[in-house]
Structure formats: structure tokens, C-alpha cells
Amino acid sequence: MTVISNVVAVGQVALQYLSRNRKRGFDDGSGTFIIPDATIEEVHTDDMEITDHPVEQGATISDHAFKRHAEVIVTAGWSDSPNNSGLSTQLVGFAANSNSAVRAVIGAAEFAASAVGTIANIVNGTGAGSPSSAAYAELVSMQSNRTLFTIYTGKRMYQNMLIKSLATTTDQKTENSAVIRISFRQILMAQTQTVTVPDSSVMDNPQQNGATVNNGTQSLLPSPTYNANALPKFNSSGQQL
Template sequence: MNWLSQSEEPATLRPQRSIGGVTFDVVVEEQHEDTLEITEHPVEHGANISDHAFMKPASVTIRAGVSDGSGSIAGEKAGVSVYEALQTLQKAREPFDIITGKRKYRNMLIETLSVLTDADSENALVVTADCREVIIVKTQTVSVPPRSRHRNAGKTGGTANKGQKQAKRQSILKAGIG
């Protein structure tokens, strides 16, 4: 039995929505985008062919708000401090995590920050953050066995600069009529 709700169901805590640890009073909208890129190659006759597909980096657009009535640093408006924190995240260019209502994103950067202030939003911050995943690769140094230990050492030798070579047209007769 869960002592908080007096029910048989276990209590679950959902992490608060945030961009790099920066939280908001309200998240108005989240737009998630996951795209599969399917390659296309033209052929002489017929439709283009596709021989490969890969996932593009994930992106998410978050529209959120903070009221200046929220708890803030002495004398500073909450909207200003949140906006400055988001600008600092963007300028740092260091990947961070984003927590949304649907999922957690890792290795994200803020691509665009947009703020519109009008008569209705003068005492609040309504910000739109376009964020995109950055793909980070890990490299390592490995040892390669000496050339003499290769299976076909004569054929797998190093490269040699033989200057520029001009492409030659191949005769249809030499290639064979297909």
C-alpha cells in the first residue's frame, strides 16, 4: 500500500520538464521530430533507387513561460533570469539533457531562442526554444600489426602518389555488348 495516496498502486515521480536544468512555470507546447533519411539515387531507366536509410538528429521545439510573480533572485525578475540562463546554455555550446512530457533527450543544443514581448506578456517570459541533438562520436587509437605480418603484404602495401591521371573512355566493343 502506498502511504501517500492510500491506494494499492505504486507512486511514481515524474521529472519536471526542463531544458538543461532550466525549469518553467508552464510548458505551452512541445513539438518532437524524428526523421529517417532515405537516400535516393537516379538510374538510367525507371524510378530512383533507395539503398540506405539513416536517422537524422532528433529535434524538439518547446514553447514555455515563466511569470515574474514566480520566486526569483532578490530584485530580479524570474523571466529575465530564466532567459539569461537559456542564453548561457546556448552560448556555452555544451550538450545538455532535455526532459519533456514524452521523453528525455540527451546531447542537445539550443539552435534558436525566440522571445516575443507585447503588452500582454510584459511581466512574463514566453520563450520558444528550437533544440537539436548533436551526434558525438568516440575515437580511439589502435595498433596495426607490421606490414610483414599482413596476409597479402605485397598487395596491401601503402599508397603511392603517382600524379594526376586522366580518365579514359572505354570502348563499347572492349567492354562487351550487353
């Protein structure tokens, strides 16, 4: 196979990779797109709130309904094992299959990278800095910062989503991975606008829709003594007259 053929084949692999549909993941809108190694489960919830008004006789009256905020719970997994699905891995694999010398070099490099990663995890103690721990720490940080996400799932896309809760369990089966249950809830964004109120001199009824007027310091006045004669009267010893 010629060099030109190799370049063409590599270009085809790259084009196929870039033309794929966007994977499931979480986009924070600032250039960070979190893609789990595996999406285990997606639970979609859309509720309609129907108001109930009890009456003295007959069935409860329901005269209003409104849609509640969408919620989605994503159970995603991250592993500390090497990820073999990236474009760079595909290109390296293609090059290794083309030349035995390249295969030997790549094998030595992978072994060295694996050894360095293992030593780093031992030094860190509890796996800090591993891909699974880093993914969990990033999600916790984004939850604390109230980061708004655009969520891409297998069924639909959600906008303006906040992380409501995070839950993960570490045991003998998940020591070197992280299976995280992420609960997202949609929020409704409101836009405010500042307007200028015209002068009260051009208003038909400035007492009702005019601007606020500063009348200075006001003193309290004694309250009127309506029905004062109806109040009970007591003598000096506290007995009612």
C-alpha cells in the first residue's frame, strides 16, 4: 500500500468519525461536552398538574392544568480502563495494522502509559485523578456552580437543565469505575425589561398609574374610636363595671 493510499484511508476514517451523530452527553454551553463511557439508563418524566377544587356536593372540580418542569434521570458509567472508541485510537490501530514496526512502537508506548497510570493511582491512594473520579468530581463541581446543561439523550434533547441530585455507590465491583445516577430538572428562564413611566402630567388618572412620589416622613395618627362604648370597662381593682 502506498503512502497516498494510507493518507486516503486515514482521511476516510476521520470523515466517518466526524460525520457520526452526536453522542449522548451533557453540554454546558461553554465548550465542555461530557460524554459518559456508557449510558445505562435514561428515565424521562413529563407531568401535567391538574388543579382540584373540592365542593360541598358532587365531584371535585378541575378547571385548570399546567405542565410541570421536565425531569430526566440518567444512569451513566465511567471506567478507568482505556477508551478504545476515539478517533485517535482508530487512526493508531490503522497505522499499526499497516506496519509491523509501527505495531512494536505503539505496543511499547501503550505499556508505558499503562504503567504510568497505575503508578499515579497508587501514589494518589484512593484513585484520585482517575477518569472515573475526575468525571464524578466535575459533575459535583458543576452542580455546586448551578451550571445549566443541554442534555442529549436517545429520545430527545433537553435545554436549561440543572443537576438536582447525584448518587453513586463504590463497592468491590465498582472500585475502578463510577456508575452515577444523575437527576436533572428543567428550569424556566424569565426575561426582565426596564421601561420608563411617562410624567403624571400627561396621564388621565395619575393617582392609579402614576410613578411613585416621595411624600417625605409621615407621622402616625391616633386611630378612630369607633364602637368605644361597646368595650368593657374596668375599675381600678380590675373588676368589670
